Amino acid sequence: MSYRGGRGGRGGLYYHGNNNNSNHSNFQQQGFNADQYILENSVPIDISGWDGASMEDCIGFIQRKCKVAVRNALVDMSTHYIRGYVKNQQDVNTLLSWSGVKFAGKSLKFMKINNSCGNSINNSNNNGNSTGNVIEALTQFLKSRYQPEMKLLNLSSVKHDPSLSQLGFFASLASTSKFFTALMKVAGDINLDVQSIDLSANELSDLASLSIMAHTFPKLKNLSLQNNNLNRIKSFETFKHKLNFLRELILVGNPVVNVNNPQDIENVKLELMKTFPRLIVLNGETLRYEQALINNLTFPFELQQPIFFQDQDIQQVATNFITNYINLWDSNRQGLMVLYQAESQFSMQIDSAHPHTLEVINDLRNGPSGTDFGYYLPLSRNLTKVSSIKSRLNRVGRGPEQIYKMFTQLPKTRHELVNKPLLYSMECLRLPQLNAIMVTLHGSFEEVAAPDNLEALNSSIGGPKGRMSHHNRNKKVALSSKSFDRTLVVIPGPNGSMIVATDLLLVRPFSKILAWNDPTNKTSVPSTAVPNVSTPPSHSATPQPQQPQVPSGTPSAADLPIEIKNNLTPIQQEVLVKILLETKLNLEYGVMLCEQSQWDYNQCIINFRNSVASLPPQAYIS
Template sequence: MSYRGRGRGGGYHNYNNNNNNNGRANFNHNQVDSYIAQNSIPIEIMGWNGASSDECVNFISRKCKVVVMNHVVDPATGVLKGYVKTQQMANDLLEWSGVKFAGQSLKFSKGGDTFSNKINPGNTIDVITQFIKSRYQPEFKMLNLSAVKHDPILVNQGFFNSISTTSKFFPALMKIAADLKLEVLSVDLSGNELTDLSTLSAMAATFPQLQNLSLQNNNLSRIKVFETWKHKLNFLRELLLRGNPLLANLTSASDVENIKLEIMRAFPRLIVVDGEILRNEHVLNESLSFGFPSGGSMFFQDDEIRNMATNFISNYLNLWDSNRADLMVLYQAESQFSMQVDTSHPYLLESKTNNSAGTDFGYYLPNSRNLTRVSSAKTRSSRVAVGQEQIFKAFSQLPKTKHDLLAKPENFSVESYRYSQVNGVIITIHGSFNETDKPDNLDGLQSSVPSGPRNRFAYNQNKKAIALGHKSFDRTLVVIPAPNGAMIVASDLLLIRPFASKDAWKQPQSYQITPPSSAQSSNPSPVPAVTVHGAPSANDLPPEIKSSLNPAQQELLVKVVLETKLTLQYGIMLCEQSSWDYQQCIINFKNSVASLPREAYTT
């Protein structure tokens, strides 16, 4: 909007006292903050920690139609504070308490209250730190947080003088406990007058290995309060709930059983509730312990990586099949996800007839980021989902699935090794899945593609239903360990392709290496054929090849031809062009696989 042509008065004379000699506004940042604070309503937001504060404010603007201004994060409590323009906006925002953001429930309240004047702000951290240390029992790895409102030191400091200050105590405590890096397996929260668990949402990240939890003698009355920790306390074994209206108000045995079933769904390893054994711990551990079969289709850098990767993958795919929203705790504001479709994969080991039901890629093509098919820089950029909100939207536009990982682990292949550049781990899994239902977000899938007759990937609700089927996939995740044992997915690459059976990586019983014919080979000295029974080794190579290669090169050549199924002739060419570097060999092979002739392969 241009201001040219307006008179000098034009509504600006009211600020003459604040103008400098050049006629420019002389407000500084502190004056702006002061002006906003005096002419706006302060509000506070809890439960936003699943993403960045900017993403939370943008979400509130879109979802709640309320603009939060001048927002900051209280470093002591973790509460997001800001201002809205009117009292009505503040009241409207309060009605949105409980709205889901980044897998958590937001809670809004009017601000204005701070910790009691008895507390020196610089001393708050010291007070809570000493309180935690006094309540921690290292021999039992237990943190006793029972009846904190009756602790004389905390009461004297004024932590519970108002509802606002009380709500800030547990978030602050969890943040400080996380910094202390205590090893905690048991927490006692009894006798704290808790009506919900929103102020304790950070506990799952602070104590991810928690096994025993007491919530006795509180005011919990709804099963929904456990949504805060659903699928987050994955090692919780025992829970105490006596003295809460949740169970005390139930009159029928069936209602009690239903409540217990809901609690078990929230905590996958829960065994005991109020002293009652709810399920067989041995059977449960066996079903949740996913052991990949040994063999050539699996690679783990060491035992630590094996344990981490197998546990992560089994839980990840379980949630991918059942509730993708719960995966959002693994993704942060900088996390990225992209999906591509490869319809021309060369290894279709099943017949065309058997694959016909699984080759409809209509649900995937609109968002596919296959760089060999998508050349526009703008489109390439738009098909990378960044941050929790975009990633969840992308997830909801993919069909629902079922991976038979636990029942048939032999149908999957996994590679995992350390990625030292980011102090993380790379996990790649290959396998197949069954599509069980259409995507949840069909409208979003349709709107993500420009309309028009030229767009052959556009989804049209009037066309015949897209067939569900059996497809194969390759997924690579860069996982970074977060503090206290949590995990962050920094990068997530998903490739969807036509179904191929597990024979694609099955260890062959005999391996035939044959050269190309002399007419097809650029090498004037053809390599003789050799049959290797069982697992091939350098000893199985022809003498004329062994004489020209050192032992390390011989071992690398055997490894490359075994994994790529190339003939010796092409295997040597690949190794030479890759400077005898294994990783570069695999990269170069993947880049050129579509252009290699049939004669380049042994089978």
């Protein structure tokens, strides 16, 4: 029996029942060194009395209870102890002091062992193999196992590879457990285009050491784990919410699927389909109809509009307000204080654990590694991280004085609101109970300079006294681009002024992937920028023709003639439609008015009023 999982040009694995050689933490931090990582956490510890539950449960319990991370844990089949590795001798002593702690009805015992086995890779380095030699060996091994025509990485039976054995990768449990971590890091560095991976016959009893594979190859489609020692379906939780494009999985020869009870087999299938949302084929069996699955995973609605206004009345107010606000935020934050009153509130938070958008992960790998939130951490009011009531209260700025102090503790920025309008999205809604409007702006900004008020930032809230200050004085925080969501509730003030009642700023890692952009539409946005535009970018929120105030025959932005649309940006189209609606001019005169007014809506209205008496009848819609 054989099959090819990737039909129709998808790539795939070949599975033959008895063929073991079938052709089948964040490691993006800058300066990651494969050999250094292998040498980390090299102090061994043995754990007994754990078998009242699973090994994973035991390791998690130890981390929660004893506050010590046990890495690269494996079960020694000869002693039935868990052999794990901790960072240093202090962690060993801490665990020894916890011997006897109750876990799953038994008493855990921690045993210090002689690290006589050493680290084989370290020993090999002392014999003349440098770090570069180790990385080069892994690179050559990967290239020898890579089949570019099939986009297949064959990692079956790696323990029997002579070049790896000579380097001592499998001489001890420590080096064995860290091998795949280092290998996947190197694979990511050399940018292999991989859709299928064969990991058969590698004596794998759990998948913890392969967790980095989901980051290195997030769009992996086919995976073979044939003839390993996987006996628990829970092992696959390592890949939950990660390998979201996995289509085909081979588990033949693993205890987890070698069961006789049909109900157990169905439970395994169900759990795997939950873990891998696009899984179609398991051990050659089709689990679900692929086209129906694709339809279910396809967003059933049209692409959402990047700009939304609840009604026409607040459109002009919101666009002018947000444009001027962002301009002052970038150039003169003191000038914003006229918008804040004694009851106004401001808070910000960072979200460093944003959803794992796969394209974003690739962008981070290929661009600057990691995102430094050092300037934001002292002020962040992320309620999932800040549990102290006092800290939560202290991280809300109230009144102009406190709010401005917080503004000066945030980096200086530059937004491309006019030059690059497609980087932004905005929604504007009414809040009738408050006679207010709520404006939410999404997009990105570039940090251009450190905060003005570093002294206040260094002594700011958060952590033991002095800890944050020491951190910021001794570490230069890297400036970078970041994405954000900002929500402002604005209420009317005296004499037509506006007051910001609440201001919420969320800062997150930069993402080039915009939810409001249509990746298939490559011609709708001209590349030319709009000069002297006072309204913010808007290429939606078009007035609907059926509304009473729209004259018959007046086009919406979608109905503008193609020759007009091809020569105008979305912003210009929006301004044109508004002018046509307000003035009742026909297209020819409407375009003329906009061009003479530099596509500034306010200037258009002024020029129209100044010249309305001299306009001929044919200038209007008949």
